[in-house]
Amino acid sequence: MERRHFLATGSGATALALAASAGLSPAQAQTAAAWNKLAFESKTLAEAAKAMGATTAPVESKDLILQAPEIAENGSVVRVGAQSNIAGTTQLALVVEKNPNALAALFDIPAGTDANVSTNVKMGQSSNVYALAKAGDKFFYSVKEVKVTLGGCGG
Known part of the structure; x- marks a missing residue:
């Protein structure tokens, strides 16, 4: 203690x-x-983007690649990653839509480095997971649904 x-x-x-x-x-x-x-403390993708400095809604981009499983057998440890091929990416964030606090991870990308990150996140239930990238004053996202199963039985 x-x-x-x-x-x-x-x-x-x-x-x-x-x-x-x-x-x-x-x-x-x-x-x-x-x-x-x-x-x-954000509850949605839009709130997270606004807290990161967005003045307009994020735009979906195929140049932002979200790596996440279709099915997560253990919601306590879900490996999620993002790779941005968008020039000038300065931040990457991972957002889990149905978590109490949606923003799960936020990474600053130093100039001259690859915008490629991954981490484990916790998911309380099946949800959309977003990768959010900041490049200049614009924000981009990619989304994927991740189904969380309980004991491998579905959820």
Whole structure:
């Protein structure tokens, strides 16, 4: 229990220390944390895009490739990835439509690197999963339905 308490109470200080080691001032770190908080509290694709800076609705793109299984046998660990072939991609996000907080992951893409990410996400139920890419001031998405089964019996 002591370890959990330390992690829970120390997380803010740890984040601030990591931000400082990255060269951010405390004010910049708090601004970044507030921005991320808003994005991760989003309930829809549109809200997530708006929190990332979108002024117009995202547009579907074949140049944004979403890698996700058609069937996930364990909703606790679903491997999802996105690859953007859109020039100037600066952010990639993974959004799970029916999760309580839709935004599952957000990645900043440094200039000169491939816009290709993957991670495990948790899915409470079958849902549409979106890859969302920011390139310049435009946003693009790709979508795929992922069916979550319970014990391999369907869901």
